Each structure stands twice: as structure tokens, then as C-alpha cells.
Amino acid sequence: MDSIDDQIIITKDGSNSLKSRFLNEQYHSKQGAVTEAIHVYIESGLKQILSTNVSILEMGFGTGLNTFLTYCHSNNYSKIEFDSIESEPISVETANQLNYLSNLDKLDLQPIFEKLHTCDWDKQIKISEKFHFTKWNITIQDISFNKKYDLVYYDAFGPRVQPELWKPEIFKKIYDALNDGGLLVTYCANGQFKRDLSSIGFEVRAIPGPPGKREITQAFRKK
Numbered sequence: 514m515d516s517i518d519d520q521i522i523i524t525k526d527g528s529n530s531l532k533s534r535f536l537n538e539q540y541h542s543k544q545g546a547v548t549e550a551i552h553v554y555i556e557s558g559l560k561q562i563l564s565t566n567v568s569i570l571e572m573g574f575g576t577g578l579n580t581f582l583t584y585c586h587s588n589n590y591s592k593i594e595f596d597s598i599e600s601e602p603i604s605v606e607t608a609n610q611l612n613y614l615s616n617l618d619k620l621d622l623q624p625i626f627e628k629l630h631t632c633d634w635d636k637q638i639k640i641s642e643k644f645h646f647t648k649w650n651i652t653i654q655d656i657s658f659n660k661k662y663d664l665v666y667y668d669a670f671g672p673r674v675q676p677e678l679w680k681p682e683i684f685k686k687i688y689d690a691l692n693d694g695g696l697l698v699t700y701c702a703n704g705q706f707k708r709d710l711s712s713i714g715f716e717v718r719a720i721p722g723p724p725g726k727r728e729i730t731q732a733f734r735k736k
């Protein structure tokens with residue numbers, strides 16, 4: 514763990530985000546971290562999946578916000594298997610200072626939020642009967658997928674600061690790891706990125722974004 518940790522900031526909906534100690538880049542939209550996460554990953558991602566058993570891959574565990582929000586919806590499913598990749602985890606001390614539980618009126622779930630951050634890496638943990646969680650402490654470039662996913666939350670820092678995370682070879686690897694009809698969703702609406710997704714074989718849709726962002730991207734692996 515680094516001695517200097519990411520800086521906590523407040524976004525426009527009152528929820529926290531972090532500013533990366535490495536890249537000086539924010540983890541979420543300044544217009545609202547919780548608002549963005551719900552719009553992009555829950556409404557435009559999770560709620561688009563029709564099966565009751567869902568396997569999800571997240572790129573970038575970060576603050577754990579997307580993971581926690583998905584856990585909060587897991588009662589609507591038979592089972593969610595949620596795998597999240599993170600190469601530079603934040604400290605538990607920083608995670609415990611984030612205000613997501615009060616912002617979402619979920620203070621009773623503090624032990625769950627903390628467990629997402631403190632549980633072992635690289636093995637599946639049964640957070641509840643319906644939510645099985647694996648955190649992979651590895652880079653997206655280095656991971657080899659040994660299972661298939663229905664849904665991918667692609668939540669890397671943007672192409673301006675980490676262009677290496679938006680290269681076609683990464684999305685080809687993800688395409689190969691998606692089930693037929695599977696969905697990749699991201700806040701990013703970059704034109705070259707969307708053209709690359711189409712070239713790989715994804716069916717790409719631009720849909721309205723959260724406050725401050727005109728469009729976001731859904732990309733389906735064709736059935």
C-alpha cells in the first residue's frame with residue numbers, strides 16, 4: 514500500500530469520488546458518482562439482462578460502488594456471480610471514509626461494503642446466498658478469462674489518461690469471454706472506441722448518458 518492515498522472529493526449529487534494518486538484523474542463524474550453509477554451500470558447494464566442467473570465482470574473495482582450497487586439489487590436474481598479486476602486497490606481506511614452508505618440510505622449494509630473491500634483476493638467469496646464475489650488483483654491486460662460472462666461493466670479511467678486500456682485487443686478478449694447476447698456497458702462514448710467495438714463484431718448502441726454526459730455505450734455480442 515502506498516503511503517499517499519487517493520484524495521476523497523464530493524460530487525454534485527453529494528456522493529464521494531476519488532482522485533487517483535497516480536493519474537490525477539477522477540473515478541466518477543463530477544456531476545454525481547452515485548447518479549452516474551446507477552444510470553450507466555445498473556439501469557443500462559444489469560437491468561437489461563433478462564436471465565435470473567447473471568455472471569458479471571467489472572473492469573476497475575475502485576471504490577466498490579458498482580459492486581455494492583449490484584449487491585443491493587441481487588435479491589431480484591437467483592444468483593449473481595460478480596468478478597472484479599483491480600490492479601491498484603485503495604486502502605480499507607479510504608473505503609471506510611466514502612459516504613455511499615449514507616448517500617444510498619443503506620447504513621445497515623456497512624458490514625457488506627467493508628467485506629467487499631477486506632475479503633481475500635483471487636478467490637470466490639460468498640457475500641450472500643445470491644451474491645458470489647471474486648476480486649482479481651491483476652491488470653486487465655494480464656488476466657485470462659476462464660469463464661463466460663453475461664455482462665461487463667467497463668469502468669477504466671478514460672482513453673485520454675489510459676489509452677492502453679481502450680485498445681481493440683482488450684475488447685476482443687472481452688468479446689471472446691461474453692456469452693452470446695452478452696452486453697458490455699461503459700460511460701465512454703469515444704468515436705474510435707465505438708468503431709473498434711463494431712470491427713470486433715459487437716452491435717454498438719449509443720444511449721443517453723447521466724447528467725453532464727450526452728451519450729454512453731452499450732455493446733452486445735450478437736446471438
Ligand SMILES: C[S@@+](CC[C@H](N)C(=O)[O-])C[C@H]1O[C@@H](n2cnc3c(N)ncnc32)[C@H](O)[C@@H]1O
Pocket residue numbers: 539540541550572573574575576577578579580598599600601602651652653654668669670675678
Ligand atoms: C474509474 S476507476 C473505477 C471505478 C469503480 N468501478 C468504482 O465503482 O468506484 C478505474 C479503476 O481501474 C483501476 N485500474 C487502472 N489500470 C488498471 C489495469 N490495467 N487493470 C485493472 N485495473 C486498473 C484503477 O486503479 C481504478 O480503480
